[in-house]
Amino acid sequence: MVVAQQQKTGTFQVLVGKIDDVLQYAIGDPLRYLANWGRLYSLWPVHLETACCSVEVGAAAGSRFDIERFGTLEAFGSLRACDLIIVMGTVTRKLAPRLKLIYDQMAEPKWVIAMGACSITGGLYFDSYNVLRGIDDIIPVDVYVPGCPPRAEALIQGIVLLQEKIRRMPTLSGR
């Protein structure tokens, strides 16, 4: 009797699993594609200037390079609505806890661009007593944009690479 019951639930579970798989193929993939396509061209960056690379972000947001063409919006708004941090340069020991706090406050899915040599390895300031040697010790980084400071074109290329990554994201919820 007990054995039969177990077999019954077993077949039921298999059936549910099959339906789940079918639904995954029928709805899940198109839904994921649609959601990611929506995220792709409306990246809301956090307004966190960490050092001098912010000048090149300003130039990239200006009328010559205009990163809004590529779907990166102006850095104004609440952290809860943001989904992108562009870490603009050197992160010092005083700023590092704030950077982690800001990252934790953002809602999933969220992405990080490390801009400039300082945020990748410490750059010119690798032997300074107050500078972090790369931000990947505290937050996960998606795209590295090298340069000191990177040209506006390099930042745009980084954003396009990030969009490619978002397009191919395997799940709906991000990480």
Place this chain on the structure above:
Amino acid sequence: MTVESEYSPDADRIMAVSLGPQHPGAGHFRIRLWLDGDYVVKALPDAGYVHRGEEKMAEYRNYTQNVPHLERPVILDSSNILFAYSMAVDELMNSKVPPRAQYLRVIMSEINRIISHMYFIAIQGLFLGHTTMITWCMGDRDFWIDLGERIAGARVTFAYIIPGGVRNDIPGFAVEKGLNTCDWFEKRMDEYEKIFFDNPMVHQRSDRVGVLSKEDAIAFGATGTVARASGLALDVRKDEPYSSYSDFEFKTPVLTQGDSWARAYVALLDMRESVKIIRQALKTLPQGPVRLKLGPQPRVPAGEVYSRTEAARGEMSYYIVSDGSPRPYRLKIGVPSGKNLKALPHLLKGVHVADIPVIYWSLNYWPVEADR
């Protein structure tokens, strides 16, 4: 405003708020505010988010290796901070910089002054809610960056002015392009005056906002645009002509209002004078070498030196102590932003919360420079 005399910061109705470091109105910088409703009772700036230990780092590197990292604090104004450094090292080494190099140094530092002021006016427009001001200024700033790129080879970090002269000679086509850019920019500045500074919206948002009187400007030790907007004719280029500034004709623009509008407008008047200097220097460029031969590890005689220049934000000074080794024994940078920040708590007292970004940015404060 009598807010502070009526209420103490400890009273229940006073709310303590932190503005920054993540805030559209204050980048890499924090202001601790005590608010009574919409009024600021007390404001304390909290700097140091970008302290990178430049002065200590300079002690590990020799005088040539110090060039790239010493221009990073003022990436907008990279030539002016290196100008003061190069002048100090030249004086320590008793080297006589050739006249063509002196002229090229002046040209590059004036180009950088325009680049820095354009950024300043652009972000002032952002904080005033004037979209045209940011898009035009950011776009036109790139023409000057292009000119600098043609002369020096890099986009914003030119590293052009080095001890013993300049890094390379100016290419022939850059002279022509520089003169064309000057002509175009003078016409462009007339439009700026009409659209930005005669604008009723800009007047309403920044007239009589954050007024710094002449006495207060002296008491707080303001320099540069902040001092000149308050009626103090402070300009190191005039007071203590360095390099070849005595060869050129230019004025020191002074306004007397001392409010946020005047501090932004004095930057535009500064740029007019810069264009005049660039044009004169490009037309009367002397011939000759542009760089003294220095070894890879130049040895500097023991001694100490103080030098100062007029950077875009104000007086930029260096104090270098040498003990005869290839590295500086002590290097101290005196930055204009640090001097102007001292007026911020005074200016923010009693203002509306909405006026904080305008006042903060009108001081032309650059945290990376102030923290070093």
